[in-house]
Amino acid sequence: MMLLEVSRVETFYGASQALFGVELDVAEGEVVALMGRNGMGKTTTIRSIMGLTPARSGSVRFKGSAIEKRSPHRIARLGLGLVPEGRRCFPNLTVEENLVAAARKGRWTLKSVNELFPRLAERRDQMARTLSGGEQQMLAIGRALMTDPDLLILDEATEGLAPVIRHDIWAVIRKLKDGGQSILVVDKTLAELLPSADRCVVLEKGATVWRGRPDELTAEIQDRYLGV
Template structure:
């Protein structure tokens, strides 16, 4: 795909001798947005880690902006435009919010003023240390810091996990802003299918390390039978009191 930001071509990968991804092929176009759905343990996070270069390929190839990056180290992939927001909020606890944001910044659209506009909470807490933030604020900071590297495509691995509903609303609004108004390409791994499909254009369902279903996000959102088959009951944001701010 000539205009693809990120492309997997028959990619197989895993841990040691165990194969988790099995001949996976897909492409994310310029300004495209893709939801990766599936039950726990089917290979979604493995796909993200493989894209970033943390897991070696056992077959196939990965391309970024047409360049084969299959053997490129993670830092080189970041330089080429892959931005990763991991499940773990990997911030620097002893640095301030502003220092966390600027520590790996590269020039481009996403500078401090743009981050403050996207996440007003962070601007209010710009002098706070990372360990003084709530879980939701730390997630905002993780996304903001990745944006400060000015990536071409943002890989988000369950960014809403374990967060209070009000924080989920703020983060989904920010992701929607990036995808729809900023034209940023993104790949979103999210357990809550309704949320992921509402934020993206295209969707892939992963099952047992392979692509089991492809669809436009809106079409899949309306196909409850297919969602139930592949995703189960994770169709709505859990608003239980067990979620933490």
């Protein structure tokens, strides 16, 4: 079953066009990597999916229903869980308060999130603002899971994190994948991203320029669209 379908999406910031016909889809139980150099439209695509920067044209369908005209909170309630770039935890709430603030009945509970991230259990009464960057990312992922999402969206999953923390985050992503969680993920670390992905979508100047399996992403394509 196709969970998310983005077709010919064009998005503007005021008079400035940012997306020029983005195409991507995510099937149930699939991990899709959204890739591209900085400034090519990855975050804007995610914002368009979530209704934060609505598409001016094109369509966004989730579980078969059009959502491009819906408000962000209604989109989230349909089963999309966003881990935004920069984490954005509630700084003056404790770890546990951050988690329960977004909780919905479903597969994910405080117990299961703490089992996934033992470090969060250790810091349950600590204010989020005092956590390290890696711990805040764990909290942001845990908070999104507490909404019981059908599709988890990770924008810059490991940006700015120490290698050992990146390793832990990717281990969690693989565990979620093995458990059947559908994921749309943005990240720059190809060595860790590609083994975790079932398919890749590459953006260039706000448009989809390549789609395929990780093993089809040749060195030439990487150099053309992903190289510095």
